[in-house]
Amino acid sequence: MISNKKISYSLLIILFAVFTFTGCKKDEGFKHANGAAMTIEDFTAKQGGGGTVVLITGSNFTTDTAQIAVTINGKKLAVVGANGNQVMAVVPKKCGSGNIVVKVGADSAVSSGIFNYVFTRTVTTLAGNGTAGFANGEGVDAMFKFHDYRCGLTVDDKLNVYVADAGNHCIRKITPDGVVSTLAGSPEGAGYSDGTGSGAKFQTPFDVAVDAAGNVYSVDPWNWDIRKITPDGIATTIGWSIGSGPFCIGIDKLNGNIYYTAHDAGKINRLLPDGTNATIIEGLAWPADITVDKDHNLFIVLHDIAQIGKFTADTWTQTIIAGQENAYGYKNGPGATAQFSSPWGIGINSDGGLYIAGNGNQGGDPNNPDQSIRYITPGTWNVSTFSGSGTSGYAEGVGDAAAFNAPTGVAVDKNGTVYVLDRNNNRIRKIVSE
Numbered sequence: 001m002i003s004n005k006k007i008s009y010s011l012l013i014i015l016f017a018v019f020t021f022t023g024c025k026k027d028e029g030f031k032h033a034n035g036a037a038m039t040i041e042d043f044t045a046k047q048g049g050g051g052t053v054v055l056i057t058g059s060n061f062t063t064d065t066a067q068i069a070v071t072i073n074g075k076k077l078a079v080v081g082a083n084g085n086q087v088m089a090v091v092p093k094k095c096g097s098g099n100i101v102v103k104v105g106a107d108s109a110v111s112s113g114i115f116n117y118v119f120t121r122t123v124t125t126l127a128g129n130g131t132a133g134f135a136n137g138e139g140v141d142a143m144f145k146f147h148d149y150r151c152g153l154t155v156d157d158k159l160n161v162y163v164a165d166a167g168n169h170c171i172r173k174i175t176p177d178g179v180v181s182t183l184a185g186s187p188e189g190a191g192y193s194d195g196t197g198s199g200a201k202f203q204t205p206f207d208v209a210v211d212a213a214g215n216v217y218s219v220d221p222w223n224w225d226i227r228k229i230t231p232d233g234i235a236t237t238i239g240w241s242i243g244s245g246p247f248c249i250g251i252d253k254l255n256g257n258i259y260y261t262a263h264d265a266g267k268i269n270r271l272l273p274d275g276t277n278a279t280i281i282e283g284l285a286w287p288a289d290i291t292v293d294k295d296h297n298l299f300i301v302l303h304d305i306a307q308i309g310k311f312t313a314d315t316w317t318q319t320i321i322a323g324q325e326n327a328y329g330y331k332n333g334p335g336a337t338a339q340f341s342s343p344w345g346i347g348i349n350s351d352g353g354l355y356i357a358g359n360g361n362q363g364g365d366p367n368n369p370d371q372s373i374r375y376i377t378p379g380t381w382n383v384s385t386f387s388g389s390g391t392s393g394y395a396e397g398v399g400d401a402a403a404f405n406a407p408t409g410v411a412v413d414k415n416g417t418v419y420v421l422d423r424n425n426n427r428i429r430k431i432v433s434e
Contacts, residue, residue, distance in 0.1 A: 030084035032062040038109035043100055047116035050093030050434055054100070054115065059085050062104055072115055073098040091115070093434050094416060119433050121387050123395075123402035126161065126419065127180050128427030130394065134168045134187040135180075142180035144172065145187075146423045150360045152207035152248060152289060152345055152409035153421045153428065154216070161411070161419050162216050163428060166204040171218055171229060174428060183216065184235045192223045200235035202227075207248040207289070207409075211256060219260050221245030226260060226271060239277045243267040248345075250290035250298070259298060261287040268300065268311075281316050284309075288360055289346040289409075299346060299354055306340045308356065308376065321381040330358075330369040330390040335381035341370040345409040349416055352378035355386060357410040357420065364406035364424050366392040371404050373420060373431070386418070387431050394425045404429065 032038075040058040048054075054077070062068060063083055070077040070089040073096045077089035087102060100111040125140070133143035145167025153163045161174040162183065170185025184200045191201035203222040210216050216229040219241070226239040226246060239258075243265030250259045258271040259280075268281035268290065281287075286304035293299065296313035299321075307323035322335035329339035344360020358370035372388030385400060393403035407429075409421030418431040 030061070030063050032067065032104045032107070033060055034105055034107065036060055036107070038102065038104065038107050040100060040102060040109045040111040043111055043113070043115070046113070047118055048091060049118045049120060050091060050095075052091040053080075054089050054091060056087045056089065056100060056102060056111075057085060058087075058102065058109055060104075060107070061085060061087055061102070067104050069103040071101045071103075072096070072117070091117070094119075120398060121431050121433050122398050123387055123429055123431050125396065126428045126430040127174050127178050128422075128425070130425055130427060132167065132426050134165075136172075136182060137180060139178040142174075142178075144168065144426050144428070146408075146421065146426050147364065149204065149423070150206065150247075150288075150344055150364075150408045151421055151423065153411050153419055154208045154210045155411045155413045155419055156210045156214050157212075157414055158214070159413055159415075159417075161428060162208045162210060163421065164205045164208045164218060164409075166206055169202045169204070171202070171205060171208060171216060184229050184233050192220075192225070194227070194236050196235070197233040200227075200229075200233075206246075209249045209251040209258070211251050212253045217249055217251060217258060219246035219249045221247050221263070226258065239271045239275070242269045242277065242279050248287075248289040250292050252292040252296055254294070254296070257292075257296075259290050259292065261290055261300075263287060268298070268316075281311060281318075288344045289357075291346050291348045291354070293348060293352050299348065301343050301346050301356065303342065303344060303360060306343060308335075308340075308343070308346070308354070322376050322383050328369070330372070332374070332383050332385060335376070335383060338374075338383035340374070341368055343370070343374075345407070345421070347410040347412045347418070349412045350414065354378070355410045355412060355418060357407040358388075359392075359404075359406040359423075360408045361406075364408075366405055366424065368392070368406070371407065372400075373404070373407060373410055373418065387420075392424070394422075394427075402429075402431075 043056040075095035081088040129140040135143040149166035151164045159176040163172040168187035169190040173183040185202045186198040193201040243262035246260040247263035256273040266284040288301040288303035298311040328341040331339035342361035345357030347355040354376040356374040371392040375386040389400040392405040395403040405424035420429040
C-alpha cells in the first residue's frame with residue numbers, strides 16, 4: 001500500500017513537472033546570474049527512499065541541467081529537469097537524511113528543511129539454525145555455540161565473515177554464500193597451542209578482527225593471548241594481554257596497529273606491527289568492544305556505564321558521544337539523551353557511522369530493554385534504531401519487525417551490509433539496506 005502511494009505521488013510530481021517545464025515558455029533559456037543570490041524556498045517530497053522524485057522550488061536556477069548539481073550528504077541526485085525557479089531530481093539509494101544543496105557553477109543554496117531518507121532494511125539469517133552445537137555446512141545446516149559467551153565477528157574485503165565461536169573453541173569462516181567452515185581450532189578440545197587449522201587450540205575466543213591483507217586476529221580471555229590467523233588457517237601467537245584477559249579487539253587497517261580491551265582491568269592496549277605492546281588508556285568502566293576510523297580515532301563501548309566514547313588519535317582524549325552515564329534503557333535521540341542497556345559490540349562503516357549491538361549482559365537476558373542494533377550518525381552522534389527493537393525473539397523481517405535475542409557482535413562490509421552475531425539464537429544474521 002505504501003509502495004503504491006509512493007509511486008502515485010511520484011507520478012503526480014512528474015506530470016506536474018512536465019507541465020511546468022513545457023508550459024512555462026517564459027522560462028525557456030533562463031540563464032543563471034553568476035554571483036547573485038540563489039535560494040531554496042521549498043521542496044517536495046519531504047521523505048522517501050532511493051528513486052524518490054524531488055521537486056525543488058527556489059530562485060536563480062537555470063534551464064541547463066548540465067550546469068546544475070543537486071546533493072544530499074554529498075551524494076549526487078540525478079537532475080532530470082529544470083527552469084528558472086524549479087529543479088526536479090531523483091534521490092539515489094543510501095544517500096541518507098540531510099539538507100538539499102543545489103549548485104550552479106560557483107553559486108549554491110541549501111534547504112532549511114531536511115529530506116528524510118527512509119531505508120528499507122531487511123534482516124535474514126546468513127548461517128545457523130538456532131540450535132547450539134557444532135556443524136559446518138551451508139546456511140541453516142551449520143551450527144554455532146554462542147550461549148553464555150559474548151562473542152564478536154568481522155568481515156573482510158572479499159565479504160567473508162569470520163566468527164569467534166567461543167563455545168566451540170574455534171574461529172569459523174562464512175563465505176558470502178553462507179557456507180560455514182572452521183578456519184582454526186577444534187570443537188573437540190579446548191586448550192592453547194599454535195598450529196594450522198584443527199591443529200591450533202583455543203580456550204574461549206571472544207572476538208576477531210581482520211586486516212587489509214585478510215589476516216584474522218583473535219583474542220582469548222582465558223589464554224590471555226592475541227593470535228594472528230592467516231587466510232589458510234595458520235594460527236600464531238603475536239602477543240599477550242596486559243592487565244587482564246583480552247575480551248575484544250579492533251584493528252587500524254591503514255597502519256596495522258592492533259587495539260584490544262583488557263576488560264576487567266579497564267585498559268585499552270595497543271600492539272604495534274613491530275611487536276611493541278603497551279597500555280595507552282586506563283581507568284575505563286569495563287571497555288567492551290573497540291573500532292577505529294579513518295583518522296585513527298578509537299571508538300569504545302563503555303559497557304558498565306552504558307556509554308560510547310570517542311578517543312582522539314595519539315592524545316587519547318575521551319569524549320562521550322552517546323549514552324547517559326549509568327542510565328540503562330532503550331532510548332533514541334541526540335547522543336547526550338540516548339540510552340543503552342548493556343551495550344557490547346561496535347562496528348563502523350566507510351562514512352564513519354557506528355553500529356552498536358545492544359545486549360551484552362552476562363546471561364544474555366531476553367528481558368534486557370535493548371535487543372537491537374543501534375546506529376550513531378557520524379558528527380552529530382544522533383542515535384537511532386537500525387534494526388530490531390526492545391523486544392527479544394527471532395524473526396526475519398524489515399526494520400523493527402525483525403527480532404534478535406541478545407545481539408553481541410556487529411560488523412559492516414565495504415558495501416554497507418551489516419552482520420550480527422545473534423547470541424541466544426545461535427545464528428549469524430545479515431541486514432541489507434534497500
